[in-house]
Amino acid sequence: MGQQVLNGIFLGSIYALFAVGYTLVFGVLDILNLAHQAVFMLAAFIALALVADAHLSLWVALPAAVLAGGLIGIVLERLAFRPLRGRADSNISGLISSLAVATVFEAIALEIFGPDISRFPQGTFPDRVIHLGSATASLLQLCIVGISVVLMAALTFLLARTRLGRQIRAVAESPRAARILGVNIDRAIALAFFLSSALGGAAGVLFGLAFNSISPDVGRGVELKGLAVIILGGMGSIPGAVIAGFALGLVEVFTVAHLGSSFRDVVSFAVLFFVLIARPRGLLGRAAAREA
Amino acid sequence: MGDLLLAYQSLFAFVGINALLALSVYATLCCGQLSLANAGFMAIGAYTGALITLRAPAVPFIAVLAAAAVAPAVIAVPLGLPVLRLRGVFLAIATVGFGEVVRLFFVNWDYTNGAMGLVAIPQRTSLWTIALALAVTLYVLGRLRGSRFGYALEAIHEDETAARTMGIYTTGHKLAMLVLGAAIAGLAGGLEAHFTFMVAPNGYGFGRVVEMLVQAVVGGTVAFYGPVVGAAFLTVLPEVLREVGARMGLAPGPFRLLLNGAILLAVILYLPNGLVSLPAVLRRRVRRPA
Amino acid sequence: MSLRRKWSLSLVLFLLAAACKDKGAQAPGPGGGAANAGGAVFGAAISITGAAASYGAQQRAGIQAAVDEVNSGGQAKVSVIVEDDASTKEQGITVFQKLINRDKVSAIIGPTLSNTASAADPLAQQAKVPVLAISNTAATGITDIGNYIWRDSLTEAQVIPGAFKKAQEKLHFKTAGVLYGNDDVFTKAGYDVMQKALQDLGVKVLGTQTFAKPDRDYNAQLTELTAAKPDVLVVSALADNASAIVAQARQRGWTGPILGGNGFNSPAFIKNAGGAAEGVMVGTSWNSLSQEPANQKFLAAMKKAGVNPDQFSAQAYTGVIILAEAIKQSGGKTGREDIEAGLAKIKDLDTPLGKFSFTPGRDAQHEPSVQQVKDGKFQLVQ
Numbered sequence: 001m002g003q004q005v006l007n008g009i010f011l012g013s014i015y016a017l018f019a020v021g022y023t024l025v026f027g028v029l030d031i032l033n034l035a036h037q038a039v040f041m042l043a044a045f046i047a048l049a050l051v052a053d054a055h056l057s058l059w060v061a062l063p064a065a066v067l068a069g070g071l072i073g074i075v076l077e078r079l080a081f082r083p084l085r086g087r088a089d090s091n092i093s094g095l096i097s098s099l100a101v102a103t104v105f106e107a108i109a110l111e112i113f114g115p116d117i118s119r120f121p122q123g124t125f126p127d128r129v130i131h132l133g134s135a136t137a138s139l140l141q142l143c144i145v146g147i148s149v150v151l152m153a154a155l156t157f158l159l160a161r162t163r164l165g166r167q168i169r170a171v172a173e174s175p176r177a178a179r180i181l182g183v184n185i186d187r188a189i190a191l192a193f194f195l196s197s198a199l200g201g202a203a204g205v206l207f208g209l210a211f212n213s214i215s216p217d218v219g220r221g222v223e224l225k226g227l228a229v230i231i232l233g234g235m236g237s238i239p240g241a242v243i244a245g246f247a248l249g250l251v252e253v254f255t256v257a258h259l260g261s262s263f264r265d266v267v268s269f270a271v272l273f274f275v276l277i278a279r280p281r282g283l284l285g286r287a288a289a290r291e292a
Numbered sequence: 293m294g295d296l297l298l299a300y301q302s303l304f305a306f307v308g309i310n311a312l313l314a315l316s317v318y319a320t321l322c323c324g325q326l327s328l329a330n331a332g333f334m335a336i337g338a339y340t341g342a343l344i345t346l347r348a349p350a351v352p353f354i355a356v357l358a359a360a361a362v363a364p365a366v367i368a369v370p371l372g373l374p375v376l377r378l379r380g381v382f383l384a385i386a387t388v389g390f391g392e393v394v395r396l397f398f399v400n401w402d403y404t405n406g407a408m409g410l411v412a413i414p415q416r417t418s419l420w421t422i423a424l425a426l427a428v429t430l431y432v433l434g435r436l437r438g439s440r441f442g443y444a445l446e447a448i449h450e451d452e453t454a455a456r457t458m459g460i461y462t463t464g465h466k467l468a469m470l471v472l473g474a475a476i477a478g479l480a481g482g483l484e485a486h487f488t489f490m491v492a493p494n495g496y497g498f499g500r501v502v503e504m505l506v507q508a509v510v511g512g513t514v515a516f517y518g519p520v521v522g523a524a525f526l527t528v529l530p531e532v533l534r535e536v537g538a539r540m541g542l543a544p545g546p547f548r549l550l551l552n553g554a555i556l557l558a559v560i561l562y563l564p565n566g567l568v569s570l571p572a573v574l575r576r577r578v579r580r581p582a
Numbered sequence: 583m584s585l586r587r588k589w590s591l592s593l594v595l596f597l598l599a600a601a602c603k604d605k606g607a608q609a610p611g612p613g614g615g616a617a618n619a620g621g622a623v624f625g626a627a628i629s630i631t632g633a634a635a636s637y638g639a640q641q642r643a644g645i646q647a648a649v650d651e652v653n654s655g656g657q658a659k660v661s662v663i664v665e666d667d668a669s670t671k672e673q674g675i676t677v678f679q680k681l682i683n684r685d686k687v688s689a690i691i692g693p694t695l696s697n698t699a700s701a702a703d704p705l706a707q708q709a710k711v712p713v714l715a716i717s718n719t720a721a722t723g724i725t726d727i728g729n730y731i732w733r734d735s736l737t738e739a740q741v742i743p744g745a746f747k748k749a750q751e752k753l754h755f756k757t758a759g760v761l762y763g764n765d766d767v768f769t770k771a772g773y774d775v776m777q778k779a780l781q782d783l784g785v786k787v788l789g790t791q792t793f794a795k796p797d798r799d800y801n802a803q804l805t806e807l808t809a810a811k812p813d814v815l816v817v818s819a820l821a822d823n824a825s826a827i828v829a830q831a832r833q834r835g836w837t838g839p840i841l842g843g844n845g846f847n848s849p850a851f852i853k854n855a856g857g858a859a860e861g862v863m864v865g866t867s868w869n870s871l872s873q874e875p876a877n878q879k880f881l882a883a884m885k886k887a888g889v890n891p892d893q894f895s896a897q898a899y900t901g902v903i904i905l906a907e908a909i910k911q912s913g914g915k916t917g918r919e920d921i922e923a924g925l926a927k928i929k930d931l932d933t934p935l936g937k938f939s940f941t942p943g944r945d946a947q948h949e950p951s952v953q954q955v956k957d958g959k960f961q962l963v964q
Contacts (some may be wrong), residue, residue: 007801014799032381034502083561089509091380092326096506097560103553107631110546115635117822119854129833138833211798211826212854217633221796224392224498231385256802261791262764266396269389276386277374299683302675302705399765407770411700411723488671490700490723494765495671531676534665544666549631 003135004253010141012249013148014207018222019229019241020152021199024159027236028172028192031094032227035076036200037219038105043069043201044208044218045113051120058124062205069201070194076101077193082186109216119212144206151202155195156238168192172236228272234285244283300531301419305487307527308422312480314507314519315429319473321513323466324449326380328501329371329387330477332394333364335496337478338485339398340364342410345486353416353486357425360482361475368474372467391501398493409492410485417487425483426520429476433516445469510559512566521567529555621659622688622909622916624902625681627702629694632669633795636822636850637694637717637894644891644898645691647883651899652906658914660906667693667702674698675705682709689714689908689921691901696720696767703727712908712922716901717894719844720771725944732925732944734904734935735897736867738775741844741950745865746779748952748963753839753863755813757786761803761827762818764792772818772843780816788812793823800827804834814838820845821892825854832858839863848892852955859955863963868893868935869951871962876903880934900933907931 018040025033047065050056056064080097084090128139159165167188170178179185207222208214229248233240248268255267275283313334320327341360344351375386404410436442444465447455456462485491503526511522533548563569626645629638645662652660663685667674674693681687682705689712693699699715700723706713707728715733718724725731749755758780763769780787788810791803800823807815808831817827817840824846831840840862847866852859869877870891880899884891908924909916931938936948952963 003805004802007799007805010801011799026381030381032384080557087564089564092505092509093560093564096509097557099502099506100553100557100560103556104550107546107550107553110549110631110635115631115639116850117636117825117854119825122856129835136833136835207798212829213798213822213826215636215822217635218798221798224388227385228389231382235381253802256791257806261793261803261806262400265794266393266400269392269396273386273389273393276378276382276389280378280382282382295683295686299680300676302679306672306676407765408720408723408767409697409700412704412727415704488675488701489704490671490697492697492700492767494697530668530673544630544664546631548666548668 002133004257006135006137008250008253012246013145015225015229015248016242016245017148017203018226019245020238021196022226023230023236023241024192024196026230031091033098035098035102037223038102039069039072039197039200040204041219044204044214047205048214051124065205066198066202070198073193073197074190077190106216117213117215144210152242232275232282234282237284240284305422307524308426309480309484310523310527311426311520312476313504314523316473316476317504317508318519319469323445323469325466326384327387328384329390330504331496331501332391333474333477334481335394336364337481338491341482342413342485342491357482361479364478365471365475368471372470376466395493395496411490413485413489417483422483425479512568514565515568518566518568525567624662625687625690626662626664627667627674627677627692629669630666634669634694640892640894641898643887643889644895645902647887648899648902658906658909671698671701674702678702678705682711688916688918689905691716699724703731711918714901716897720767734900734946736946738772741865741867742775743779745952749841749863750783757788757812758814758816759788759807759812760790760816763795765794769818776816776818798826800830804831808834808836815840818843821848821851825851828855829858849890863954865952867950868896870960876932877934896934900935903933
């Protein structure tokens, strides 16, 4: 029982970390960025290359890959989203342009890294098991939960307390009003993409470390769950994404424990479905009706 | 020449089937609703049709196809009533959830062999069956344009709240289009199942419905035939790229994926109204320098 | 705005150029469509992109090595047109029709996935073009399509029961916990056979859990399974999932034996699972340790190509060897009917898989083996 709670928290922290970056862009632009999973994947490969080929320490590679993820996010915004700004159908066309860029990213990864599953070299992270009562967790798992919480807290602080964060929130609220107030919208959005993709990149590296599996399609597995999490949490709500991430992790684990694993994803999507019916804007979604 | 036609006849069939699927997404898109339940509807149609053919081979094909279209349409009603209250991406994700539940149902259903699916389905679909189904669907959607019902849909597309205050029964109209879309997707599923000899749950995931949406939007949703253009373009493109790659002496590989993505991006950025607007855009370009 | 658009377009073009240039450097593959002058032309429909790309890469390497091998032998000249089916049944069908009607190949190797095979093989059967499946393991829907469909990959039903029997003799287990991927044909087919094999051996199954192919976290399932304290853990998974499952089971404190299916038999499994792979026992259709000359030749060829071979490349390699033998059997003739007749005559052919024959139902027949991971390597269990 205690073990399953730990399993759920661990799984949930991965979902949450993937989702907070995702929901940031969603909150600012009202656009689902289907390339988020590709940034997740590319950052994991970049960290892998730095550790395995350049023989750097993980503690150098992780921040470097996170930074690279953020930069890829800026490129992504220029390529797929900025040209669409102001177009009436930008939410659907943005979905498609981001999908196109994701395809290009995946092709590039396939070309450079090949289709096989790669992993970080043995011993990149100390292999230690920690006993918590009757349950066990690895040091890596605990670190991942810790890093996730720190990154999510940092993002929340950044958005709430800094000038840049306030600008991003102003753009999310109303681009027109933000412009009148003198906010450089292009810059604020680029920054949102940088933060979003950096977090996505961090999630990718941690995922690759935790599960020893990095491949060009690794992001596909988390994409749909991440989507479920940000919708469950409520449009653009960072705390919502965190809560929903952990909630989904726990729901999945307890479905496995009590109903059987074949029902796991059915239950996840059924929960998503019924939460939306009951609370059309998600758990912590803003009440103000904005048509997406 | 005959052989060449034979070599690509399946490609024509897939153009037709994908066109139907893109139209099924267009059906809800044209009243402003982004519903992504269609891979699930397609799965229901495909399995319904396949099961009838395998268990009762005497049933005529037209009846099998009718069942493939009706089954998802019937399910669309109780799905649509609660779901269509949702807007935008929330509707999209709720319907994605429905589609995943349908796929997982077939993954877990032993009667249809789970992941292995149903195999050895007799090939009953021919090119002209697909062409006929496409023609009928286009006729129905074309007739909607310009009709009273069609104007109501356009009004809902423009502004749902205003449409409701004008006295348009928005829920009914939206539901009707969801059901129509479900029927078209189910029909396409039934046709495909009897063309590809097999059905399996993996063919009906999230990726499939995204593909349908992409084809509809790339073709252009300003005209009812836009999705057909988009489906034709995006279905033929990988095969054209295969040919290009072979001519350039490239081994098959990721470059096809790469070009596919890049061309998709170019179309969506430079042709906001889809491929159907290409002639108008070209005309404008030509006129300007003159 | 238009300036920015130009900027973004040029970036796309740059990426394209970069990727294409890279590709061009290593272009001389079996692809390209240009057939050798003279000799037999075969087609191969394999998954080079999409979900099954990692198997497709192994298969392409195996095919290439075998083509070189056959052509250097001088008895028969063969070339293989390799096409990518993108792991989808639609492109699989399109590729089959292109190979049959345009390239007029004598026979087709593939496709990678069983689902694609059930969709595309009937077309070859209708056109009377022999198909040699090299990785399809589904029990039904492949060779029962018709008399032109052959395969050199053993089905799980031919490998698992014997392997489990041998494992029970060594390990004396009476109870088992079972974990399998239920959304994939390969692993689901494996599970069906495993379940029956365990039943036949009188092993009590204490718990059964499933996962989906994209999953990477199996802690919840493993916690449930290990809590029931079975004697052995039985896993049906592809190499992608297998290494993570084994690693996480060990992390959960599972020290007991683990039995795997065909999908485990990959060097990538040991590489990715690391020390956790120790003691894992697998039934396999390809014995990588075989000292037979045919296998040693294969291993040398793969080493030269810089590919770490697994059963997928071994079976693909064997596929070309079998087709070349079929040409020989029919007196050097390379028509479709000649190949078909030649295939029927093949008996006890030396291949990397062992002495190879076809069953009357055109399925593969050769000796499977049981291997166990010891000191970071697969070792044969006698």
